[in-house]
Structures are given as structure tokens and as C-alpha cells.
Amino acid sequence: MNKPTAREGATPLRGRNIKTIVNAGLARRHAAERRFRWYGLIAISLGLAFVVLMFANIIGKGSPAFWQTYIRVPISFDAAALDPEGKRDPQALASADYAALVRAGLRQMFPAVEGRLPLRALSALTSSDAAYELQRRVQDNPGLIGTQQEVWLLASAAVDTFVKGNIDRSLPEAERPLKDSQIEWIDQLRAAGKIERQFNAVLFRNGDSREPEQAGIRGALMGSFFTLVVTFLLSFPIGVATAVYLEEFAPKNRWTDIIEVNINNLAAVPSIVFGLLGLAVFINFFGLPRSAPLVGGLVLSLMTLPVIIIAGRAALTSVPPSIREAALGMGASKLQMVGHHVLPLAMPGMLTGSIIGMARALGESAPLLMIGMVAFIVDVPKNFLDPSTVLPVQIYLWSDLPERAFVERTSAAIMVLLAFMILMNGLAILLRKRFERRW
Amino acid sequence: MVKHKLAPVVATAFALAGAAYAQSARDYISVVGSSTVYPFTTAVAEQFGKSNANFKTPKVESTGTGGGFKLFCGGVGVQHPDITNASRAIKKSEIETCAKNGVTEIVEINIGFDGIVLASSKKNKPMPLTIKDIWLALAKEVPDPASGKLIANPHKTWKDVNPALPANRIEVLGPPPTSGTRDAFVELVMDHGCKEFEAIKALEKSDEKQAKAACQTVREDGVFIEAGENDNLIVNKLVANPNALGVFGYSFLEENLDKIQGETINGVAPSFESIADGQYPVSRPLFVYVKKAHIGVIPGIKEFIAELTGDKAVGEEGYLGRKGLIPLPDDKRKQVAANANSLKTLSP
Numbered sequence: 001m002n003k004p005t006a007r008e009g010a011t012p013l014r015g016r017n018i019k020t021i022v023n024a025g026l027a028r029r030h031a032a033e034r035r036f037r038w039y040g041l042i043a044i045s046l047g048l049a050f051v052v053l054m055f056a057n058i059i060g061k062g063s064p065a066f067w068q069t070y071i072r073v074p075i076s077f078d079a080a081a082l083d084p085e086g087k088r089d090p091q092a093l094a095s096a097d098y099a100a101l102v103r104a105g106l107r108q109m110f111p112a113v114e115g116r117l118p119l120r121a122l123s124a125l126t127s128s129d130a131a132y133e134l135q136r137r138v139q140d141n142p143g144l145i146g147t148q149q150e151v152w153l154l155a156s157a158a159v160d161t162f163v164k165g166n167i168d169r170s171l172p173e174a175e176r177p178l179k180d181s182q183i184e185w186i187d188q189l190r191a192a193g194k195i196e197r198q199f200n201a202v203l204f205r206n207g208d209s210r211e212p213e214q215a216g217i218r219g220a221l222m223g224s225f226f227t228l229v230v231t232f233l234l235s236f237p238i239g240v241a242t243a244v245y246l247e248e249f250a251p252k253n254r255w256t257d258i259i260e261v262n263i264n265n266l267a268a269v270p271s272i273v274f275g276l277l278g279l280a281v282f283i284n285f286f287g288l289p290r291s292a293p294l295v296g297g298l299v300l301s302l303m304t305l306p307v308i309i310i311a312g313r314a315a316l317t318s319v320p321p322s323i324r325e326a327a328l329g330m331g332a333s334k335l336q337m338v339g340h341h342v343l344p345l346a347m348p349g350m351l352t353g354s355i356i357g358m359a360r361a362l363g364e365s366a367p368l369l370m371i372g373m374v375a376f377i378v379d380v381p382k383n384f385l386d387p388s389t390v391l392p393v394q395i396y397l398w399s400d401l402p403e404r405a406f407v408e409r410t411s412a413a414i415m416v417l418l419a420f421m422i423l424m425n426g427l428a429i430l431l432r433k434r435f436e437r438r439w
Numbered sequence: 440m441v442k443h444k445l446a447p448v449v450a451t452a453f454a455l456a457g458a459a460y461a462q463s464a465r466d467y468i469s470v471v472g473s474s475t476v477y478p479f480t481t482a483v484a485e486q487f488g489k490s491n492a493n494f495k496t497p498k499v500e501s502t503g504t505g506g507g508f509k510l511f512c513g514g515v516g517v518q519h520p521d522i523t524n525a526s527r528a529i530k531k532s533e534i535e536t537c538a539k540n541g542v543t544e545i546v547e548i549n550i551g552f553d554g555i556v557l558a559s560s561k562k563n564k565p566m567p568l569t570i571k572d573i574w575l576a577l578a579k580e581v582p583d584p585a586s587g588k589l590i591a592n593p594h595k596t597w598k599d600v601n602p603a604l605p606a607n608r609i610e611v612l613g614p615p616p617t618s619g620t621r622d623a624f625v626e627l628v629m630d631h632g633c634k635e636f637e638a639i640k641a642l643e644k645s646d647e648k649q650a651k652a653a654c655q656t657v658r659e660d661g662v663f664i665e666a667g668e669n670d671n672l673i674v675n676k677l678v679a680n681p682n683a684l685g686v687f688g689y690s691f692l693e694e695n696l697d698k699i700q701g702e703t704i705n706g707v708a709p710s711f712e713s714i715a716d717g718q719y720p721v722s723r724p725l726f727v728y729v730k731k732a733h734i735g736v737i738p739g740i741k742e743f744i745a746e747l748t749g750d751k752a753v754g755e756e757g758y759l760g761r762k763g764l765i766p767l768p769d770d771k772r773k774q775v776a777a778n779a780n781s782l783k784t785l786s787p
Contacts, residue, residue, distance in 0.1 A: 168697060176696070210482040210485050211485075290518070291498060291500065372471075376499035376500075377496075377498055378484070379496050387467065397501065399671060400669050402478065402693070402694045404694055
């Protein structure tokens with residue numbers, strides 16, 4: 001059947017120049033190619049536009065959160081109020097009324113304010129953390145007692161939002177969180193230079209808080225760190241060993257085929273399934289504590305393992321067989337061949353795969369829901385069993401809170417997470433560029 | 440074959456770690472439960488941690504009301520939570536599950552109310568709604584005015600529902616069925632709205648189940664849009680789409696008064712005062728449940744209850760009020776506090 005067709009195909013040639021035939025179609029073919037290039041260009045620019053839009057949106061919303069409003073308040077650390085017995089007893093210093101010091105300082109700045117409600121409005125300018133800040137200062141340095149100091153105190157979230165220009169002062173009083181009188185005070189403080197924006201160290205120093213101005217991501221960062229340490233310590237050695245065994249030692253039979261199919265399948269299983277598994281096995285069966293980074297790390301390593309195994313096997317197959325043959329030919333045992341030659345050559349590829357797997361684990365929140373890591377945790381975790389949360393979960397929790405000031409903090413936390421992601425993926429690219437060998 | 444030798448070793452290691460953990464008592468309070476109560480319990484937990492130097496700050500998980508009870512009723516012992524938040528009262532079936540697992544003594548604390556609002560962008564003119572209007576606009580099937588038979592909801596604009604309302608297209612953004620806010624909305628608005636119709640009342644007498652379904656089923660033809668659990672998202676969508684109404688908790692309205700307005704329902708506008716004195720019809724009680732058996736085992740539970748029921752937190756001027764919780768009336772609050780602090784348990 002083939003031959004007649006070929007002959008038919010050849011017939012139109014007869015009597016016509018090949019060149020004219022090619023030329024006739026050339027314009028069309030070039031146009032098709034140009035169109036294809038344009039499609040590609042449009043696709044890429046669309047993708048880039050979305051990335052730029054996302055980054056601009058997040059950075060635009062989040063960058064103000066790295067600055068925080070402080071108010072300079074004169075505080076008199078009155079010995080009679082703080083330490084009436086004069087013994088500098090830590091117990092007495094801890095239970096003194098520091099909020100009264102803040103109130104007195106504010107009153108000193110605005111002596112004209114009278115009445116219960118106006119005074120309450122005045123003390124609402126500073127964060128409820130201001131009193132604890134003074135307490136920390138006195139406990140660190142009891143020498144402050146009896147002195148007069150000008151202290152920069154954390155402003156409340158409403159003041160902070162106003163100073164950042166996110167509250168419209170032309171709105172009716174009932175519709176904004178600040179009263180007319182409070183806005184007037186802020187204007188006066190501004191004119192006197194007693195209000196300013198400083199770097200928001202609180203964001204990196206504190207754990208979670210329900211007061212936006214006191215909320216930080218330290219707890220979530222430490223939780224992510226502990227979780228990832230567990231994940232790496234478990235999934236990297238096991239993943240590499242599995243890849244080496246399957247690629248170099250295991251016989252190729254039906255069993256290894258089944259294992260291979262299963263590993264590839266596991267890589268595509270929705271991550272929440274691993275959370276359910278973790279809940280059933282690690283918490284309910286083995287009785288490990290809920291919300292602990294240890295359990296989070298175990299669950300995430302289940303999720304990361306297939307990724308590392310697949311990347312590891314790909315790295316091993318890219319090592320040319322001649323290396324293996326040469327090593328065996330020189331009398332190396334199979335283990336020596338793998339350990340001395342194949343594994344070192346495959347290591348950059350394996351590391352790259354693991355780092356990408358770890359980056360995925362860092363951004364994961366769904367499986368952690370099941371094991372209790374979606375939680376409000378104030379104390380920064382100190383070890384692998386302390387209750388903790390992780391960065392993506394912190395973002396999720398903040399995004400759902402009513403306070404307006406959490407919007408910018410949510411975006412700021414996303415920026416920190418993105419920075420870590422870029423760092424890890426950049427490291428993966430660097431490793432590949434520096435150490436990968438091509439044959 | 441290495442795997443086979445390792446498996447028992449790993450298993451024993453985990454079991455040992457677990458046992459070691461179970462023996463060493465947990466030294467912080469563990470709270471689980473409703474995401475609606477979460478913003479309030481977390482604020483109390485934080486204050487508790489700050490003002491009590493000798494106790495750790497409690498851990499508060501957001502698991503949803505049902506998920507919270509499941510964990511709470513799992514049993515007695517440090518691996519089970521001590522407290523659960525709920526945006527509704529505990530169900531009989533849940534009390535039974537609890538009892539089956541040895542959790543027999545439960546202290547119920549009603550911490551206050553949460554209003555559910557229907558809000559729209561401020562660009563839109565306010566619409567004075569009634570519960571009946573809302574039901575007519577959102578029910579899947581409504582009685583035909585002529586025959587009284589149930590027909591698929593034909594209403595396209597608010598004017599179709601009630602001639603006094605503007606001819607805006609009906610479009611309501613609300614939480615999905617997994618949310619406690621949705622449960623409360625159905626119970627407080629839909630269930631009451633349908634009772635204003637003779638046809639439903641008649642149906643209730645003949646077939647209670649069918650009447651209930653007719654009352655509670657929300658339209659699925661794109662008029663009621665399930666906008667996810669995130670209420671901030673609904674607020675943003677309302678600003679972008681001035682014709683739409685949104686259903687969410689009162690605290691989100693309070694935080695965004697410059698962008699959105701709450702619609703009056705049955706002539707009452709949602710406000711702190713109107714919800715507190717019970718005039719605003721769509722409000723629900725919020726609860727915290729405490730496992731009595733854990734008191735004395737986990738340090739600080741009694742002190743936590745004191746903080747939670749104190750005037751500083753749930754009083755008229757308390758800090759939870761600033762977070763959007765509507766406090767109980769004075770005498771009720773005193774009674775709740777007295778019962779809670781004396782650890783009066785639910786009678787089975």
C-alpha cells in the first residue's frame with residue numbers, strides 16, 4: 001500500500017520545479033513559525049506578568065509591616081510605686097503596676113485631658129505591651145528605679161495603621177477605630193517629633209499574639225526550623241539509601257517494579273493524606289504529642305521521601321556506566337564502586353532534589369492541620385516536643401483574623417516565606433551549577 | 440532485608456518516646472475547637488500567659504466545633520485536650536461519646552454572643568431586610584403565592600421578594616456548610632423565616648422532615664455563593680461587588696465599618712448594643728467546655744477559667760468586647776462565672 005502513495009506523492013513534481021513548490025509554501029511555514037514564537041512569548045509574558053503582579057501586591061501590602069510606630073513617652077520610674085520596700089525584690093518588681101507608669105507618662109504629655117473615658121482613649125494610644133516592656137526594662141536594670149527616662153513605647157495597632165495612612169481621617173468618627181481626640185493627639189505628637197516609625201524588631205522577636213502590634217513570626221520560624229531538621233535527618237538518608245539500593249543493587253523483577261510504581265504514586269498523593277496517616281500512626285498509635293515539630297517532621301518526611309528517591313535515582317542513572325565498569329574492573333567491590341565513585345558523582349543531583357523537596361515541605365500546611373500544628377502558640381518553641389506551628393500555617397491563621405492590621409503582617413510573613421523559598425531554590429541551582437558534571 | 444530488622448527498632452523507639460511523653464505531664468493547657476471562638480480564647484490565653492508568670496501560655500488549636508468535640512471526648516489523660524471551643528452547645532450524641540470514653544464531668548461556660556450580619560458595600564444603599572425576605576431570597580424552594588405549593592425559587596431581584604426593596608439582583612456570599620457560621624445562619628434565619636408561611640406550617644404538621652428540609656435548604660442556582668471560610672475574603676469581595684451581600688461574624692463588620700455596612704434585619708441594625716440586649720435577631724451563644732478530670736493534673740486550668748469568666752475579659756468593657764465578642768447580660772454573666780468557678784458540671 002505504501003508504494004502507490006509514494007508514487008502518487010511524486011506525481012505533482014513532474015513538470016514543476018521543486019523550488020517553486022517550496023517557495024509557494026515558504027511564506028505559510030514562516031508565518032506558522034512566527035505565530036508559534038508569538039504564542040510562546042505571550043505565554044511567558046503572561047506568566048511573568050502574574051508573578052510580577054503577585055509580588056507587587058504582596059510586597060506593597062507587606063512592606064509597611066516591617067516598620068512599626070513608636071511613641072516617646074516620659075516615664076518616671078517612681079521608687080515609691082515600683083518598689084516601696086526598697087529591697088529590689090524580683091517578686092515585688094514583677095508584680096508592680098507598670099501600666100500606671102505608662103498612663104502617668106501619657107498624662108504628663110497631655111495634662112489637659114480629664115475624665116475617665118478621655119483618659120482611657122489616651123492610654124489606648126500605646127500598646128498593652130508597653131507596660132510589659134517597662135517591666136522587662138526594670139527587671140533587666142533595677143538601677144532605672146527612681147530615675148526619669150524618655151522611653152520609646154510601642155503604639156497600638158490602630159495608631160500604627162493611622163500613621164501608615166491606612167485610616168481615612170475624613171470618615172465619620174464612628175466608622176474608624178480612632179476617635180477625633182486621638183487623631184488630634186497623634187497630630188500633636190507628630191508635630192513634636194514624639195512619634196516615629198522604627199524597624200519592626202517585634203515581628204522577628206515575638207511569637208504569635210492576638211494584638212497585631214505584638215505579633216511576631218519567631219515562633220513559626222523556629223517551628224519550621226525544627227520540623228525541617230527532623231524532615232531532613234529522616235528523609236535524606238533514607239531517600240538516598242533507597243535510591244542507591246533500587247538503582248544499583250536491587251534485581252529488576254516484578255517486586256521492584258511494584259515498588260517503583262508505588263513510589264511514583266506516593267509523590268502525587270495529596271499531602272492531607274499524609275497528615276491523616278500521621279495522626280493515626282504517630283499520635284494515636286505511638287502516643288507522640290500533638291502539635292510537636294517531631295510529629296510534623298515525621299509527616300513531612302513521608303511526603304518528601306518519594307521526591308528525594310525519584311531525584312536520587314535520576315541522579316544515579318545520569319552517572320555513566322563506564323565509571324561503574326572501570327571501578328569494578330579495577331577490583332572494587334560493588335559497595336566500594338557505589339560509595340567511592342557513583343554516589344559522590346550523583347550527590348549534587350541528589351542534594352538538589354532534596355533541597356527542592358525540603359522547600360516543598362517548608363511551604364506545606366495541609367497535613368499539619370491533622371496533627372494539631374494549626375494552633376495559636378505564644379511561647380517560642382525550644383525543642384522538638386514543644387507545641388509549635390510553622391510559617392505557612394501562621395500565614396493561614398493571620399489571614400483569617402478580623403483585625404485590619406493583620407493584613408499587612410500576613411503579607412510580611414508571606415514575604416519571609418518567599419525569601420526562604422527563593423534562598424533554598426537558589427541554593428539548589430547553585431549546587432547544580434557548581435558541582436554537576438556532564439558527560 | 441535491612442528494613443525488616445529496623446522496623447521493630449524504630450517502632451520501639453517511637454513507643455518509648457510516646458510512653459516517656461505520656462508519663463511526663465504536659466505543663467501547658469491544650470485548647471481545641473471552633474474557629475469562631477478561636478479569636479477570643481487566644482486573646483484570653485495570651486493574657487493568661489502574660490499575667491501568670493508561673494504558668495505557660497495555653498496552646499489553642501483551630502479545629503472547628505465538631506472536630507474539637509471529637510478530640511475533647513477522646514478520653515482523659517494528658518494526650519487529650521483539656522478545653523474545647525464551640526460555636527454551638529454540645530450535642531447529646533457528643534455527651535454520650537464523651538461518657539463512653541470516660542469524660543463524664545464537663546463544665547460548660549457560655550462566654551458571650553456572636554452576631555451574624557448580612558453586610559454590603561457602603562456604595563450600596565442600605566436595604567431594610569426581614570428574616571422572611573432573606574428566606575424568600577435564599578431558600579431553594581418557596582411556596583407559590585397562588586397555590587401554596589412548593590416551587591423552585593423564582594426570585595431574581597430583591598424587588599421580586601418584597602416590592603419595597605430595590606430591583607438589585609440577589610447575590611449573597613456566605614460560608615460553606617462545613618462552617619459553624621453557616622449552621623447558625625441556617626438555624627437563626629432560614630428556620631425562622633420559613634415559619635412565616637402557612638404552607639410550611641401546614642407541611643410541618645404532616646411531614647416534619649420535609650418541612651425541615653424545605654426550611655433549611657439553600658439555593659444552589661448561583662444566587663448563594665459559597666465563598667470559603669475566610670471572612671476577610673468575603674469583605675474584599677463585597678467592596679469589589681457593591682450589589683452583593685455577605686454573611687459573616689459581627690467582628691468583621693466592626694473592623695471594616697469604613698468599607699461595609701450591616702443591613703438592618705427586622706428593623707434592627709447590627710450593633711454591639713442591639714446584639715447585647717437581644718434585639719438583633721441573628722445572634723448565637725459561644726461556649727467553652729472544660730474537662731473537670733484534668734483540673735489538678737494540668738496546671739493552671741482553674742486560673743484560666745477565672746481569667747475567662749472575669750470581668751476583665753468578658754465584662755461589658757472587657758478586652759474580648761474589643762475583639763468583637765458580645766458580652767452576656769450582667770446577671771447571667773455573674774451566674775455563669777459562679778457556676779464555672781465552682782466547676783459545676785453538665786448534668787447528664
